[in-house]
Amino acid sequence: MTPLLYVIYLIAITAEAMSGAIMGMRRGMDLFGICLLGTVTALGGGTARDLLLGHYPVGWIAHPEYLTFTIGAAIVTAFIARQLHHLRGLFLVVDGLGLVAFTVIGCDVGMSMDAHPTIVVLAGVITGIFGGLLRDILCTQVPMVLQRELYATVALFTGVLYISLLWLGLDNLQASVIALCAGFTLRMLAIVFSWRLPNFNTEGIRGLD
Amino acid sequence: MTPLLYVIYLIAITAEAMSGAIMGMRRGMDLFGICLLGTVTALGGGTARDLLLGHYPVGWIAHPEYLTFTIGAAIVTAFIARQLHHLRGLFLVVDGLGLVAFTVIGCDVGMSMDAHPTIVVLAGVITGIFGGLLRDILCTQVPMVLQRELYATVALFTGVLYISLLWLGLDNLQASVIALCAGFTLRMLAIVFSWRLPNFNTEGIRGLD
Amino acid sequence: MTPLLYVIYLIAITAEAMSGAIMGMRRGMDLFGICLLGTVTALGGGTARDLLLGHYPVGWIAHPEYLTFTIGAAIVTAFIARQLHHLRGLFLVVDGLGLVAFTVIGCDVGMSMDAHPTIVVLAGVITGIFGGLLRDILCTQVPMVLQRELYATVALFTGVLYISLLWLGLDNLQASVIALCAGFTLRMLAIVFSWRLPNFNTEGIRGLD
Known part of the structure; x- marks a missing residue:
């Protein structure tokens, strides 16, 4: 991990832990539950x-x-x-930074295992989104990341861009800085303009089992 | 994997992914969520x-x-x-085929790890049922496989039959074809006649913790 | 595992399996689901x-x-x-014994992997509490261990005491007996006096995402 990525990583896991802790409090968890939920939110993706x-x-x-x-x-x-709700805007920014940083770090781990490029990108996406997914499962709600505005897609975009730039010959630092900036910009635009993946009119659709 | 098992496997993961995707749509998931839920349903058991x-x-x-x-x-x-609901009968057939194929493949993996026969059968059962179980957890519903008609039991039967036939000296292809046919037949009969494991009158039963 | 710990372990997984099975019955699970839920409750932490x-x-x-x-x-x-509800008191005792025994066993596994002392204690805590946590997720309820009276904290206390005693030079048997007794006593006192970790007035707290 480059020093830049390391600092972003520490800031990001701190912010993710705080957002997880707040969700735990709203579910009536005790101090232990709050610490566990914060930790799972922050470190669950990498795990x-x-x-x-x-x-x-x-x-x-x-x-x-x-x-x-x-x-x-x-x-x-x-x-x-x-008091934290007043900082909600700041949290969205740090969360967006964390999403792209987690993704780049996850891609690096995937590459260190000599995985197929598809798997390298997926390793990044999983690092980016599984913390929030596990948090939601522990709170027994359908994971927001599967329903919400452009979030997982930002991780996918960041990962694909990152390994494409490496493949084009850029060095690790250049590729990661460009991918971080582009992914972060996309995430901020998605929040500002409420961009979403297509939804489907599911009225009347019946299950298969 | 024999070519026969490989073809059944690809058909089965395709059908499982479709059934998972439909459940995701009914929960209001976006396109990313639908793809992830389909993939977890299809590949979660083996994972x-x-x-x-x-x-x-x-x-x-x-x-x-x-x-x-x-x-x-x-x-x-x-x-x-x-349009897919019109194919519900076909899906039940392919799902049944997938259940027994996943089980036989899982047993093979267990044997390749030199596991105890009990663990070999369980490796088969886990491969057969955990995809649907993880799908249900992501949709926050109590896993159907723990409540429904003969499903996990079909995997158990298929696994036990398969390793018994191998132990009796049949070769891999013979044993897998017989286990696939017998397990699939049992699953189809279970659907047609709504066979279930015993249920218990749980009225008035109180928890222990 | 010392013979003492082994006997406690077998009694504890039996009791945990029974408590998991009862919860499965109350959710309308069939015999397979009951067996799986009992097994996950008993062995999920170590897994x-x-x-x-x-x-x-x-x-x-x-x-x-x-x-x-x-x-x-x-x-x-x-x-x-x-009939089991009449034995609820006995179950609470065996569950408390299991909690501390699982924790000590988990610490031993952590030490056998040459892990950092923090991780050794966490290995113990995870062994003690994740069975019940996974059981609750399969039943789609927010894990009780994240909300309830002193439970995870007992595991934490037992783990910290155990490795502190080893660090002070006691042998494995002495340290484990003292940690088991002290942890078990704390758990019984927590039940009798309904000790809890601090709760927070969460009224009006808003989420960050």
């Missing part, structure tokens, strides 16, 4: 990627200091949650 | 088995072409979902 | 720990005899569930 790729040791097991950030952020959140 | 056995690389990571089938099937489904 | 640590083979795959206990317990439960 899912590592398990699927067989990439051991898993990120936070090799770097337990990540847990200091996520658990610390969750505990702080438990005491200042009422 | 769970590979993670539990430590059998790396996981199936679809070694064979990214499987994703082409599941994602392609999900996208097609998004546009023709309204 | 999650082994997957996260990359500790293969997973416990019940190396020792399929554990499945005999959990499946047997679930089947028995299906027939005597109505």
